[in-house]
Amino acid sequence: xxxxxxxxxxxxxxxxxxxxxxxxxxxxxxxxxxxxxxxxxxxxxxxxxxxxxxxxxxxxxxxxxxxxxxxxxxxxxxxxxxxxxxxxxxxxxxxxxxxxxxxxxxxxxxxxxxxxxxxxxxxxxxxxxxxxxxxxxxxxxxxxxxxxxxxxxxxxxxxxxxxxxxxxxxxxxxxxxxxxxxxxxxxxxxxxxxxxxxxxxxxxxxxxxxxxxxxxxxxxxxxxxxxxxxxxxxxxxxxxxxxxxxxxxxxxxxxxxxxxxxxxxxxxxxx
Amino acid sequence: xxxxxxxxxxxxxxxxxxxxxxxxxxxxxxxxxxxxxxxxxxxxxxxxxxxxxxxxxxxxxxxxxx
Numbered sequence: 455x456x457x458x459x460x461x462x463x464x465x466x467x468x469x470x471x472x473x474x475x476x477x478x479x480x481x482x483x484x485x486x487x488x489x490x491x492x493x494x495x496x497x498x499x500x501x502x503x504x505x506x507x508x509x510x511x512x513x514x515x516x517x518x519x520x521x522x523x524x525x526x527x528x529x530x531x532x533x534x535x536x537x538x539x540x541x542x543x544x545x546x547x548x549x550x551x552x553x554x555x556x557x558x559x560x561x562x563x564x565x566x567x568x569x570x571x572x573x574x575x576x577x578x579x580x581x582x583x584x585x586x587x588x589x590x591x592x593x594x595x596x597x598x599x600x601x602x603x604x605x606x607x608x609x610x611x612x613x614x615x616x617x618x619x620x621x622x623x624x625x626x627x628x629x630x631x632x633x634x635x636x637x638x639x640x641x642x643x644x645x646x647x648x649x650x651x652x653x654x655x656x657x658x659x660x661x662x663x664x665x666x667x668x669x670x671x672x673x674x675x676x677x678x679x680x681x682x683x684x685x686x687x688x689x690x691x692x693x694x695x696x697x698x699x700x701x702x703x704x705x706x707x708x709x710x711x712x713x714x715x716x717x718x719x720x721x722x723x724x725x
Numbered sequence: 726x727x728x729x730x731x732x733x734x735x736x737x738x739x740x741x742x743x744x745x746x747x748x749x750x751x752x753x754x755x756x757x758x759x760x761x762x763x764x765x766x767x768x769x770x771x772x773x774x775x776x777x778x779x780x781x782x783x784x785x786x787x788x789x790x791x
Contacts, residue, residue: 488791498789513790516731516783517752527787528756543790556765557785560758629791656791678791 472706474674476651477567477599477620479537483508484668485698486539486653488678492687495530501681502536504691506698510536511569511676513543514554514561533563539601541569546582548572548589555593567599569623569676579629579656583610587617594618603655606640608647615648622648623655623676626667630679632659635666645671661690661697668701669709729781744771746782758785 473480487507492498502510510531518524531538540558542551555568572589574582581604590600594617601621602614611622624644627633634657635641645652651673658664658677667675675698684690726737730750737749743766747754759766760783766774776782 489789490791492789495789511791512787514758514785515788517757517786519731519750526753526756527789538787540787541790553763557758557760558787560765560767561756561787563787676791 472702474651476601479565481508481537483695483698484674484702485664485694486511486655486674486676487681487691487694488676489527489531490678491682495525495527497687498682499530501687501691502531504688504695505681506695508535508537509539511539511541511678513541514558515544528563537565537567538563539567539569540564541603542571542589544573545571546573546585548582548585548592551585551589552592555589555598556596559598565599566597567601567620568593569601569603570619571603581605581625583607583613586610587613590614590617590619601653606637606644608640608643611644611648611652615650619650621651621653621673623653625656626654626663627657627659629656630683631657632680632683633657634659634663635670638666638670641667641670641672658694661693664694664697665701665704668698669705671705674698726776726778728776729779731782731784741776742772743774743776743782746776747771747784750784752784753786756786759783760785 473482474484483506485505485507486509487502487505488511489498542554545551545554551570551572558564558568570589572582572585573579583604586602590602593600600619601623602619603623604610606624614622626635653674653676654667654672655676658680664675681687681691728735743759762781
């Protein structure tokens, strides 16, 4: 606590004492935010700032030449301020994901980091975990720092850790579904089973979902639609930031146990 | 020459390299990754990579995404 600042105990978490560390890189925000689905790039930039995030995900796609004069995403993301994490979104095979990761590296903005996604099903966008592990092995061998999107299965998480990923990213619920953390038990099992950072990624619908993930002990949460699709994305970005901080503090503070019966908070009335 | 750029057929009136193709299309070279027939062409090799008739070229950049 700083001298002469009595209020500092009630300020945000001492995030400088509690950084998120991924592959040796330190971050003070435990919220990662995607850059997709915003109604405008200006709004996106405002939301990223309001969220306090330090890591933003981007996708890779063909240039659309019919959109000449369109604003460029990178003009709205300051690479000095945000770490850019390219993702292999939209890939349904390990080969495609590997190709996209290699292309992303050519753009020289991601510091060799890549969020690996290999999707196995169009309707649910659930990961193809076999393809994910395969792609992870190849990319790690090529020197990438792989953060792997996965399902909430503990064995898959262990296989990914064994392959050498820098982080395991189990989904809370399907991408964009907004159903929050459907399987907190499995997330907890993953947290116990692996030593690499565990980031809950996908399915966040509102701020409490972020708090719940952080209270389970997750190292961080990644979300996109939860902010971009909210009625007031800017307001939601602020809410997500606070929820992430609150959830982390709550986890570190150590909750009371759940009991079957009551324990009064005040002494017995004696008059 | 005929090239297939991002899935679309295009004709050019002179031979091109990967680098001069980017110029011809006014694509921002620093923000684009280039593949020719599924092979990634590194930045420092773009000026040397001559394109052949019928080559499939993919010009990829970063867009918003989760």
